[in-house]
Amino acid sequence: MAPSIRFEQASPDFRPEVLDMLQDDVDTMKEAHTGFVNEIKAKPPKLHYVPNTRGLVSTAGGEYLPVLVISLRMLRRTGSELPVEAFLANDDEYENYICDVVLPSLNARCVVLSHILDAVPKIMDIQKYQFKLFAMMFSSFEEILFLDADAFPLHQPEILFMNEPFKSKKMVTWPDFWATTVSSYYYEIASQPMPSNTIRQSSESGEVLLSKKTHAETLLLSVYYNFWGPNYYYPLLSQGAAGEGDKETFVSAALNLGESYYQVSEPICAIGHGTEGGLAGSAMVQFDPIEDYALTQKGQWRVHGSDAPAPRAFFIHANFPKFNPATVFDKQTVNPAFADDGSYTRAWTIPDEVIGKFSTDVEKHFWKEILWTGCELENKFSSWKDRKGICEGVKKYWNAIYVDKTSPMT
Numbered sequence: 001m002a003p004s005i006r007f008e009q010a011s012p013d014f015r016p017e018v019l020d021m022l023q024d025d026v027d028t029m030k031e032a033h034t035g036f037v038n039e040i041k042a043k044p045p046k047l048h049y050v051p052n053t054r055g056l057v058s059t060a061g062g063e064y065l066p067v068l069v070i071s072l073r074m075l076r077r078t079g080s081e082l083p084v085e086a087f088l089a090n091d092d093e094y095e096n097y098i099c100d101v102v103l104p105s106l107n108a109r110c111v112v113l114s115h116i117l118d119a120v121p122k123i124m125d126i127q128k129y130q131f132k133l134f135a136m137m138f139s140s141f142e143e144i145l146f147l148d149a150d151a152f153p154l155h156q157p158e159i160l161f162m163n164e165p166f167k168s169k170k171m172v173t174w175p176d177f178w179a180t181t182v183s184s185y186y187y188e189i190a191s192q193p194m195p196s197n198t199i200r201q202s203s204e205s206g207e208v209l210l211s212k213k214t215h216a217e218t219l220l221l222s223v224y225y226n227f228w229g230p231n232y233y234y235p236l237l238s239q240g241a242a243g244e245g246d247k248e249t250f251v252s253a254a255l256n257l258g259e260s261y262y263q264v265s266e267p268i269c270a271i272g273h274g275t276e277g278g279l280a281g282s283a284m285v286q287f288d289p290i291e292d293y294a295l296t297q298k299g300q301w302r303v304h305g306s307d308a309p310a311p312r313a314f315f316i317h318a319n320f321p322k323f324n325p326a327t328v329f330d331k332q333t334v335n336p337a338f339a340d341d342g343s344y345t346r347a348w349t350i351p352d353e354v355i356g357k358f359s360t361d362v363e364k365h366f367w368k369e370i371l372w373t374g375c376e377l378e379n380k381f382s383s384w385k386d387r388k389g390i391c392e393g394v395k396k397y398w399n400a401i402y403v404d405k406t407s408p409m410t
Contacts, residue, residue, distance in 0.1 A: 002181035002239035007201040008267065008303060010179035018239050019183045029189045029232065033224075037256070040220050047137065047216045054161050055083040055141035059131045061093030063383045064149040066373055067322050069098070072106045073369040074152035082145070082158060084108035087135035089128060097380050113138070126227070129245050132205065133219070133226045142213050148206040151317040154362060155288075160209055165262035165293040171218065172209040173250055173263045174286045174315070175201035177270075178242055182252070186236040190256050200263050201303070202238075205247040206317040207286055214259075221253035222246075264292045265303050266311050273349045275340050282323075282336035282347050285354055286315040313354060316362065323366070325374030325394050326387045337397055344400045364402060371398050 002016040056075070060068040068086055075082070086103060088094055088110055099110035113131060116138050126134065136146055145157050166172050180202045187194045212219060225233040226246050237252055238244035254261040270281035291311035300306040321332045329337055336347035348355055348363045375391035384390060 004242035090114035176204035
């Protein structure tokens with residue numbers, strides 16, 4: 001288990017080596033990797049997409065479907081008209097009312113991944129945490145913004161497609177908190193020189209921008225890394241550090257193939273509220289790549305000490321716990337709606353230097369959409385079938401925080 005050390009606190013020579021591989025296994029994987037890369041370069045499969053289209057792609061299903069509806073309503077609050085494709089694992093996750101009524105009203109549609117995957121003989125089962133890459137590969141859009149079901153933009157995401165860095169790089173990723181912990185075995189298997197550890201932070205894959213037209217090979221190699229991810233490439237690319245999974249596969253693939261990308265340099269920021277134990281962080285903020293790129297082009301890297309003003313916040317990834325109206329008030333490791341004494345509190349009050357710069361009361365809008373979803377769709381989601389009092393629970397919280405003017409956090 002590699003240690004999870006924050007990027008800005010890691011020394012330049014921080015390079016954990018906690019994997020042990022037999023040379024025969026390294027050679028076998030190297031041969032397979034080389035064969036795959038040569039194949040996609042010599043005879044690249046033609047990816048499916050409708051030319052000159054842009055859209056948002058996500059994966060949902062089960063308990064993530066209510067969370068996705070809330071995120072889509074937050075997306076539409078920005079004025080965005082981007083179409084959305086929500087990928088579900090199989091027919092069991094297809095919920096008629098949500099997929100046929102609610103999502104189309106938000107210019108979104110459900111796509112059942114098993115209908116695509118079952119068209120070829122099954123070699124192995126794809127698990128949910130591998131779905132992201134398959135959703136991106138099979139989406140109908142030429143240019144895609146992938147967002148996790150629990151992530152939403154604060155501004156119209158259309159502008160990201162029309163400006164630098166996406167305009168020239170055609171792939172944009174966002175950072176995680178941690179320094180990279182890629183094993184040296186990966187570089188041997190991928191026939192790549194080991195890069196400097198100071199170049200970039202590890203990646204957080206709740207948000208990815210990518211052009212399937214220009215970066216088909218990167219996407220295909222990322223799919224390869226995810227197909228063989230759980231037992232092979234996830235451990236190679238993270239060595240058990242925080243968040244191990246698909247997150248490192250995008251940049252690793254682009255670097256291997258020499259395809260362009262831009263990773264936002266402004267560090268990710270945890271937001272939450274204060275408790276006796278410190279920050280009860282329940283969401284992460286990612287920043288505007290357009291403003292970040294403008295700074296780094298001038299050599300102003302805030303992560304390396306520049307005192308330039310920070311880019312504006314662009315995405316919120318409300319990841320822990322999920323702000324599902326049916327479960328958000330359950331006692332959990334982090335309780336975003338409750339103070340230490342058990343009274344209601346606003347979830348996101350610190351750090352003020354980030355939240356204070358939001359152009360609107362984002363949290364209030366977010367809870368308004370949680371309230372709408374919990375009340376208007378209380379009896380509509382399969383995962384809520386045995387839950388009682390969902391609307392009543394959110395209403396009680398809403399009235400205490402946003403209607404009762406005596407609340408100290410109003």
